[in-house]
Amino acid sequence: MEKQDLLADYRTMVLIRSFEEHCQQQYTRARIGGFLHLYVGQEAVAVGAIGALKAQDHLVTHYRDHGHALARGLEPKPLMAELFGRSTGTGKGKGGSMHFADKNKNFWGGYAIVGAHLLLAMGIAYSIKYKREVLGEADQDGVVMCFFGDGATNGGEFYEAVSMAALYKLPIVFLCENNEFAMGTPLSVHTSVTEIHKKASPFMPGERVNGNDVEEMRARALHAVNHARTEGPYFLEAMTYRLRGHSAADPQMYRTRDDINARRSGDPIALLKQKLIDQNLLTEKQAKQIDKEVEKEMDAVVQFAEESPAPDLSEAWTEIYSKPL
Amino acid sequence: MAELNLLEAINQALDQAMANDERVYIIGEDVGQRGGVFRVTDGLHAKYGEKRVIDAPLAESIIIGSSIGAAMYGMRPIAEIQFADFIFPAFNQIISEAARMRYRSNNTWEVPLVIRAPYGGGIHGALYHSQSIEAFFTHIPGLKVVAPSTPYDAKAMLLAAIDDPDPVLFLEHKKCYRLIKGYVPDEHYTVPIGKADIAREGSDVSVITYGMMRHYAVEAAEMLAGEDINVEVVDLRSLVPLDRETIINSVKKTSKVLVLYEDNLFGGYGAEVAAIIAQDGFEYLDAPVQRLAGLDIPAMPYSTPLENEFLPTPSKIADTLRDLVNY
Numbered sequence: 001m002e003k004q005d006l007l008a009d010y011r012t013m014v015l016i017r018s019f020e021e022h023c024q025q026q027y028t029r030a031r032i033g034g035f036l037h038l039y040v041g042q043e044a045v046a047v048g049a050i051g052a053l054k055a056q057d058h059l060v061t062h063y064r065d066h067g068h069a070l071a072r073g074l075e076p077k078p079l080m081a082e083l084f085g086r087s088t089g090t091g092k093g094k095g096g097s098m099h100f101a102d103k104n105k106n107f108w109g110g111y112a113i114v115g116a117h118l119l120l121a122m123g124i125a126y127s128i129k130y131k132r133e134v135l136g137e138a139d140q141d142g143v144v145m146c147f148f149g150d151g152a153t154n155g156g157e158f159y160e161a162v163s164m165a166a167l168y169k170l171p172i173v174f175l176c177e178n179n180e181f182a183m184g185t186p187l188s189v190h191t192s193v194t195e196i197h198k199k200a201s202p203f204m205p206g207e208r209v210n211g212n213d214v215e216e217m218r219a220r221a222l223h224a225v226n227h228a229r230t231e232g233p234y235f236l237e238a239m240t241y242r243l244r245g246h247s248a249a250d251p252q253m254y255r256t257r258d259d260i261n262a263r264r265s266g267d268p269i270a271l272l273k274q275k276l277i278d279q280n281l282l283t284e285k286q287a288k289q290i291d292k293e294v295e296k297e298m299d300a301v302v303q304f305a306e307e308s309p310a311p312d313l314s315e316a317w318t319e320i321y322s323k324p325l
Numbered sequence: 326m327a328e329l330n331l332l333e334a335i336n337q338a339l340d341q342a343m344a345n346d347e348r349v350y351i352i353g354e355d356v357g358q359r360g361g362v363f364r365v366t367d368g369l370h371a372k373y374g375e376k377r378v379i380d381a382p383l384a385e386s387i388i389i390g391s392s393i394g395a396a397m398y399g400m401r402p403i404a405e406i407q408f409a410d411f412i413f414p415a416f417n418q419i420i421s422e423a424a425r426m427r428y429r430s431n432n433t434w435e436v437p438l439v440i441r442a443p444y445g446g447g448i449h450g451a452l453y454h455s456q457s458i459e460a461f462f463t464h465i466p467g468l469k470v471v472a473p474s475t476p477y478d479a480k481a482m483l484l485a486a487i488d489d490p491d492p493v494l495f496l497e498h499k500k501c502y503r504l505i506k507g508y509v510p511d512e513h514y515t516v517p518i519g520k521a522d523i524a525r526e527g528s529d530v531s532v533i534t535y536g537m538m539r540h541y542a543v544e545a546a547e548m549l550a551g552e553d554i555n556v557e558v559v560d561l562r563s564l565v566p567l568d569r570e571t572i573i574n575s576v577k578k579t580s581k582v583l584v585l586y587e588d589n590l591f592g593g594y595g596a597e598v599a600a601i602i603a604q605d606g607f608e609y610l611d612a613p614v615q616r617l618a619g620l621d622i623p624a625m626p627y628s629t630p631l632e633n634e635f636l637p638t639p640s641k642i643a644d645t646l647r648d649l650v651n652y
Contacts, residue, residue: 058398095429103433108397113421119387120422123394130400134376135347156414160387167382319432320466322490325519325566 004218006272007281009051011290013043013214013269016067018294019076020244022302023066023083023097027248031306032083036097039067041243044268045177046071046147048217049238052225053145058106058128060121061147062177063098065110068147072107074100076297077304086308093311106142114152118161118174121146125170125233143228144172145221151182153196162233166203169232173224174200176235177211179242184254197237206235212268215275241266329509332502334476335365335441338483339403341513343373346401349487352379352388353405353441362407363443363502389415389440393423393492396438401487409444409458409496416461423492424467438492439483444472445498445537445587446619447636451627457536457588457619462494463564463597470564471518472496474539476507478562481516489518498537505540521568523575527557530650531575533598534585535561538637542585545642554650564594572598573606580611581649585637590618612652617645 020038027036039046046067050059053072061068069079074090082089083097090100101109108124111117121144131140152158153176165172176197182190193199197206205227209220217238224234241263245252252260264270276282317324329337342349351366357380360367370378381388385406392402406412412419423436446455463470469491473479479497486493525543532542539560546556559575561568576582582602584595599614619625620635 099429101430119390120394123391124398127395127398127400160384164387319427
């Protein structure tokens, strides 16, 4: 997608927000269990950055993966069904919230061991290069975009991944979503270098961008993806702010309600809405209409999940090895 | 057909696999120009080039993590962990990602990855160059774990592992590398993963074992042959999947069984084998299942007498078998 359709992006961001709000509701009603990490407040990062990818590009992400899945175009129904633990879910109920994936979209999934997936992403990028250079597959020009949080940049695997990606000039964009917290630990407490992109600067070019501005996010992601496709790895640090807890069960002792309210002015959806209105691309009435349509779609999504059957118990024993042992 | 040692047989398998399939590449520490610290990859860098025989950074998590990603996207990587003791920085990648990938993705992705790891002691490697690691990995469904101990099996099972769509941990006993020789067919052939081998037929007592202990058990059996004790030695070769049928058939035949392994006794792989025999072979047993294994101390010590104290040796095995036969 070369030319950005801001109205379409707005709609996707509203869709993600609404999906997350419905997840929260269903979690409160105990229809969704386990651990639920909402993407509320960070929507512009996924929508802006993933919109810079082509169909042949690859996406690997962290456990807060709902927004990335939806931005990549995965259907919301099987995602919600997965959260409900139903057989119609993306993982047939085996995975739950943190492990969405879809091969057809080159969406390699969310990974819940913080930082470990950077090496997987690097391996996919290595494979692209290998296919091109050793197997002679000239059409292999994909780029891997790998998302992770600021909290993932202190472990060794972060440095292993950026070092080797640079060494082999791999087609990969490292995208750090800096939401200022590693779970409940503020940036200044968890890292000595709070400008995260500087951690990668010895290895590759990179920059800090406003992750709450979907237009800027798209523009810089396009630059990063083009660089990765032609030159080698690139690092983006997207500044954003998580407006909800780390998980749905987070009492948020590490910040006050006033802290959060003070950041609502940076809400990426509100910012984009105002921009569209200012540019006469959207009216309040149309915005309400979009909200209504998305709400209706989400009601159908939840209904689909509710009405889907639970997995058969035999499902526990499937897909362990290529053939049962 | 040529007489090769275990190391040469593995080298031949790697060479044939790389010649047959360009998707196969090798990544590991010093595997390139140097040909590996044990020289298992000798000559392959010159033959296949630096893009297919890759000198990795000294970071096992990179070696395994990048190989998992590449395997998911169509490659057939063979990752070498220079010493099995070094595998733990990559433990998470193997357990959390490689083993679970098929399960978490509804069969969408698989990880056709072979991890070669020289393991085991008796070579004065001491704290970080002698350990057995199989119990950590056989515990995890989604992985296959093999430990062939003859040149014939090593070549065949490595080729089978490379063909296998699932991740395989391929354990190579370091002491076997140059010590154990045998005839190896020149052509490409495989032994199915999951089949045990009767290393020695016998009727009085069974030893269930693998790795270097296969050879020690056979040595002990030869010692006891002069005492009219007829020992059967079962070499498991494949730890996951496990050939339960061959084990139980041997127990049926001899009614007395020693489970022998080099790893620490407590919670070792042989504990599972002993439990299976106790459960499925109870009615055939004339004596309690016995185990002989490495000592329950933090690591294999360096000094020769201490190392020998740690390891089951042919004479210790023979002593244990004598007691068992006389039970």
